[in-house]
Amino acid sequence: MTMIKIENVAKSFVLHNQGSAIIPVMDGAALSVAAGECVALVGASGAGKSTLMRMIYGNYTAQAGRIMVGDVDVASAAPREILELRRTTLGYVSQFLRVVPRVPTLEVVAEPLRAVGVDSAAAEMRARDLLSRLNIPERLWTLSPTTFSGGEQQRVNIARGFAFEYPAMLLDEPTASLDATNRAVVLDLILAAKARGAAIVGIFHDEAARTEVCDREVDVSVFTPGVAA
Amino acid sequence: MTQDNPLLQVEGLSKFYGHRIGCADVGFDLYPGEVMGIVGESGSGKSTLLNCLAGHLPPDQGRVMFDTRADGMRDTVTMSEPERRMLGRTDWAFVHQHARDGLRMNVSAGGNVGERLMAVGARHYGDIRGTAIDWLDRVEIAEDRIDDRPRQFSGGMQQRLQIARNLVTGPRLVFMDEPTGGLDVSVQARLLDLLRGLVREMGLSAIIVTHDLAVVRLLAHRLMVMKDGYVVETGLTDQVLDDPQHGYTQLLVSSVLQV
Numbered sequence: 001m002t003m004i005k006i007e008n009v010a011k012s013f014v015l016h017n018q019g020s021a022i023i024p025v026m027d028g029a030a031l032s033v034a035a036g037e038c039v040a041l042v043g044a045s046g047a048g049k050s051t052l053m054r055m056i057y058g059n060y061t062a063q064a065g066r067i068m069v070g071d072v073d074v075a076s077a078a079p080r081e082i083l084e085l086r087r088t089t090l091g092y093v094s095q096f097l098r099v100v101p102r103v104p105t106l107e108v109v110a111e112p113l114r115a116v117g118v119d120s121a122a123a124e125m126r127a128r129d130l131l132s133r134l135n136i137p138e139r140l141w142t143l144s145p146t147t148f149s150g151g152e153q154q155r156v157n158i159a160r161g162f163a164f165e166y167p168a169m170l171l172d173e174p175t176a177s178l179d180a181t182n183r184a185v186v187l188d189l190i191l192a193a194k195a196r197g198a199a200i201v202g203i204f205h206d207e208a209a210r211t212e213v214c215d216r217e218v219d220v221s222v223f224t225p226g227v228a229a
Numbered sequence: 230m231t232q233d234n235p236l237l238q239v240e241g242l243s244k245f246y247g248h249r250i251g252c253a254d255v256g257f258d259l260y261p262g263e264v265m266g267i268v269g270e271s272g273s274g275k276s277t278l279l280n281c282l283a284g285h286l287p288p289d290q291g292r293v294m295f296d297t298r299a300d301g302m303r304d305t306v307t308m309s310e311p312e313r314r315m316l317g318r319t320d321w322a323f324v325h326q327h328a329r330d331g332l333r334m335n336v337s338a339g340g341n342v343g344e345r346l347m348a349v350g351a352r353h354y355g356d357i358r359g360t361a362i363d364w365l366d367r368v369e370i371a372e373d374r375i376d377d378r379p380r381q382f383s384g385g386m387q388q389r390l391q392i393a394r395n396l397v398t399g400p401r402l403v404f405m406d407e408p409t410g411g412l413d414v415s416v417q418a419r420l421l422d423l424l425r426g427l428v429r430e431m432g433l434s435a436i437i438v439t440h441d442l443a444v445v446r447l448l449a450h451r452l453m454v455m456k457d458g459y460v461v462e463t464g465l466t467d468q469v470l471d472d473p474q475h476g477y478t479q480l481l482v483s484s485v486l487q488v
Contacts, residue, residue, distance in 0.1 A: 016476025017483070058465060060472040079451045079465040080260060100425055100447050101418035 003168050003199030004033040004056065009065030009075065009223075011048075011055060025051055029065065029223040031201070035167070038190065038200040040214040043221040049203045052220055053170050056201065057092050058082040069168055087115050092170045093161035097145060097153040105131065105148075105156055106141045112164040123163075130159035133185050151177060162189050169193060171202040175209045187212055234296060236261050236402060236434050237282075242291030244274075244281050250458035251277035255291070257453065257463065261401070264428055264435045266449030266466060268442060268481065274458035275438045276406060282436065283323050283404045284313045295320075295402070318348045322395035326407035328387035332379045332394065338365060339375040341394045349398050364393040368423060385416035389423065396427060403435040409444055421447055442485055446470060454478045 009029040015021045026048050033039050041049040054060040056067055058074045067074040072085050086092070091112070099108050106127050113123035131141055134155040140148065145156045158174055171190070175183045183206075190213045194200060204210040210217070235258040244251035252274035259265055267275045280286040282293055284305055293305045298320065305313055317323070325331040332341050342361040343351075351357050362372050368389035370382075379387050388408065395403065408424065409417040425448060428435060437449060445452055445466055452469040454462040454477065462475040473479045 013472075014474075016479050054471070059467050061464075061468060061474065079468075080263065082465055083450055098446075100422050102422045 001035045002032055003035045003070065004031065004201065005066075005068040006031040006052075006056070007066045007068075009052075009055065009067060010063045011051060011060065012063060012225075024225040026055075026220075026223045027225040029220070031218055033168075033199040033201055035197045035199050036194055037216075038194055038202060038214045040210045040217045041201060041203050041220050042210075042217045043219050047219075047221040047224060049220050050172060052223070053092075053172060053201060053203065057086070057090065057170055087112075089166060090168045090170070091161050091164065091166035093158055093172060093174050095154070095157075095172050095176065097157040097160075099145060101146055102144050104142045105136070105145045108145060108156060109159045109163055112160060116164060118164075126163055127159065130163060131156070133189075134159050135182055135185070151179075151182075154178070155182060158186055158189070162193065165193070165196060166198060168199045169201075171200060171204075173203055173205060175204065175206045183209065234261075235259060236263075236296050238292075238294040238302070239282065240292045240294070242278070242281055242288050242293065244277050244286060244288045250274070251286075252281065252455070252458045255460055257460075259402075259434055259436065261434055262432050263451065264433075264437065264449045265451045265453060266445030267436065267438045267453045267455060268440060268445055269455035270440060270481075272457075273455040275455050277458075278455070279404055279406055279436065279438045283321065284317060285323075318345070319398060320401045322398075322400040322403045324388075324391055324395055324403060324405040324408050326410045328379065328384070328391045331391040332387060334380050335378060337376045337378055338370065338382070338390055341379065341390060342397050345394055345397050360397060361393075364397050365390075367427070368393045369419070383416075385412055385420065388412065388416075388420060392420075392424070392427070396431070396433075399431070401434060403433055405435060405437045405439075407439050407441075408437065409439070409441065417444075424448060442470060442482065454481065 007030055009026060011026040012022055012024040029052060041052060043049055051060060055062050056074060062075040065075060069085060070089050072081055074082060106124060109127035109130060110123035113126060136152060136155055145153055174186050178186060187209060202214065237259040240256045242255040243253045255278055267278065269275045277286065281288040288306055294302045295305050297303050305316065339358060339361040342364050343357040346357050346360060362375060365372060365375060370386060370389060379390055382390065409420055412420065421444065439445060449466045452464060452466045453460050454469065456477045462469060462478045469478060470482055473482050
């Protein structure tokens with residue numbers, strides 16, 4: 001079953017305050033990801049891996065084409081449809097944690113579960129399990145992650161991203177700057193998500209990790225305008 | 230957030246000051262549980278718009294349809310003044326930038342909260358005081374301050390008291406005009422956290438006017454950008470901030486100082 005299907009997507013940035021420069025970044029992008037499959041986006045830095053991922057999430061607009069996630073076309077959906085999609089269907093583990101100050105780590109991680117109606121006890125149990133698997137010391141759980149180290153914040157972000165079992169997931173460098181132990185934990189989480197049927201799109205500079213969890217690679221540089229495909 | 234009927238439907242709303250434009254041809258739908266941010270620089274028309282929506286200013290054109298509990302969709306622009314005032318006491322709430330505009334400064338904290346309850350018919354003193362104590366606690370004001378007057382409170386406490394006064398009657402739509410404006414950053418964070426929790430718990434819809442992009446990123450689902458009285462861009466909050474389409478929004482986003 002195809003979970004994510006991208007057809008003929010185009011994107012350019014227009015910089016109105018810099019002489020209205022038009023920067024075409026993508027043309028004719030296509031991608032299809034089945035349930036239980038993990039596809040790696042590859043290509044040189046600046047080729048548009050993150051841009052494509054952000055477009056799938058609805059964070060960047062697309063000028064043309066279709067971006068189907070389940071039965072929603074993200075390229076044309078209304079904001080509230082995209083919010084609903086993000087709540088129930090599409091997860092995104094970005095490289096940076098962005099949270100409201102003062103909210104304790106446990107709540108940050110449990111929030112995606114609370115948002116789909118899981119009761120607070122069950123959500124907290126899942127959050128505790130993930131935080132301990134990712135080796136965040138328990139004494140930090142009641143504190144806001146805003147003061148944590150970069151690596152700890154990244155692991156909190158991963159815990160949050162994997163708390164709810166989304167049918168589709170976007171992973172932007174999930175193993176970057178993790179030590180060997182935590183890297184193995186994250187790879188296990190990804191494999192478990194695949195096993196339960198999640199469709200995953202990932203960016204991994206870590207080649208060994210890519211080989212271990214991804215079924216195939218898509219080179220996004222063929223979608224760069226002006227570059228021969 | 231998935232309900233199908235909008236709580237508020239705004240169509241072609243315009244307000245002119247003589248031949249100057251306050252806001253022009255504004256239209257949008259707001260659904261239950263949705264928080265919409267309105268951003269723009271001073272003079273962009275965002276406060277004029279908010280005041281037209283909330284019935285504080287009569288618009289010159291357009292409709293503001295609200296899903297009333299009793300009669301379904303009603304145009305609040307053409308309803309009678311008593312009806313509109315009743316909405317303002319029950320289903321609507323308005324949080325002012327300056328707490329002194331939304332509070333009675335010579336009435337106790339408990340009285341400020343209780344007054345809203347009495348306005349909708351509460352009469353039992355013990356119940357009113359009990360509810361007031363509960364709400365002061367929810368906005369993190371200690372119970373032993375219930376008999377103090379707002380002028381003895383800090384700015385952040387006054388703002389939290391204003392929020393308690395507004396939300397005690399269980400409104401469905403809250404208008405906020407720069408709710409964190411003029412507060413210290415640490416006090417702002419506390420207020421944002423509080424507002425976010427209340428919006429979620431109570432399933433509130435809210436329209437927040439601010440010039441602070443960090444505030445809308447944390448609080449608002451959707452964003453509307455205004456310039457010279459016109460809406461120049463709308464969309465998902467993170468999309469508008471991360472991939473702004475209009476030149477003015479690009480300028481606004483790129484002008485934020487990085488911390």
